[in-house]
Amino acid sequence: MLQSKLFYKTNKNRNANADSVSHDLLTRAGYIDQLMAGVYSFLPLGFRVLKNIENIIRKNMELIDGQELLLPSLHPKENWVKTGRWDTLDVLFKLPGAGDKEYALGSTHEEVIAPLAKKVIFSYKDLPLHVFQIQNKFRNELRAKSGILRTREFIMKDLYSFYTNQADFDAYYEKAAQAYINIFKECGLGKITYRTLASGGSFSKYSDEFQTLTDAGEDLIYICTKCSLAVNKEIKAETPKCTKCGNDKFEEKKAVEVGNIFKLGTKFSTPFDLKFTDRDGHDKPILMGCYGIGLGRLMGAIVEASHDERGIAWPKSVAPFLVHLLRLESNPNVKKEAQKLYTDLSRLQSNTGSSTKSGQNSNISVLYDDRDKSAGEKFAESDLMGIPLRIVISEKTLVKNSVELKERNKKESKLIKIKTLMSYLKKNV
């Protein structure tokens, strides 16, 4: 991608309206734009990050037998009345339609998936079933804040599981929890994301939140100093001792909830009469579970965890591009060599993408800063954007038939001969 053609605008000054680091950096670096409080547009850079996160999540959901589908955002009022949540869920967006009709904008999808499952599941032979979607959700928050950490419209992955018995359901729930840990690890948040015990509501003793430590977080979690079990505030109040090891010392930390998993049991099966016929011909209610991850919030949490005073430092797994190629001067020779390098790098991506035996894409995507700007301006913008590898080509480096290569999260740069660059990248990225 040529930076001269990229749809974005950076701002070197702090965003006065930003109330978190991720909000400030993502808006200033041209990843997102605020339309109104709690509602954001994702520009091409932000969209690429979102897609990378989405693919990590999708891969891990498919590994635990999730089938992807897409449910509507606009829901009939009747379904929400049936579960009692039309009146009790205060963040539900309610819309008047033509005539006397009323609708809800989905803040979650149990009211849609349960009646849909009823049309498909009849016998124990149809179970278990796991379906998921990645889709927009809406919450009528009184206070939207912290940029994309708490919004009114957001993209979520929600998976729903359907089981005949508690033991199999419990086993799947643990499998899903492990998939979540894998997802956060792949997104670079493994070390600071805790599976956190939370209250389970009326059908289960506990649910699990996945909390990422950050000062921008609105939640407080308590981490056992002995065994690292984390519990949320409600649970800490209920059980002052660690439920795993009995220790009574906890460390209090601020965190943001990036995911949650919940044993719904028969809470939604009952109102929608969602049953299956067992081996003996008896009708029984189906046990449901739901498993959510907020993608935008996850993106914000990654920036909270991975930045410095100059800007964002994306982990390679989610970065919008892997390489940021900077040409420093506009003299014809530098221009020519930079263009050649850009073509070679781009080719490296497409060639390996289609010709390797495994069919795996090498993922060498390049943003080429082909603009005639000062070196200082280019470096500052590159640091703000946070692409993991910066490759600089200039008269100075060309004298040595080299480019300068620097990793965003390291201080030192090194000179690499142009002719060895491709093999270096293949080996190191």
Ligand SMILES: [Zn+2]
């Ligand atoms: Zn403990």
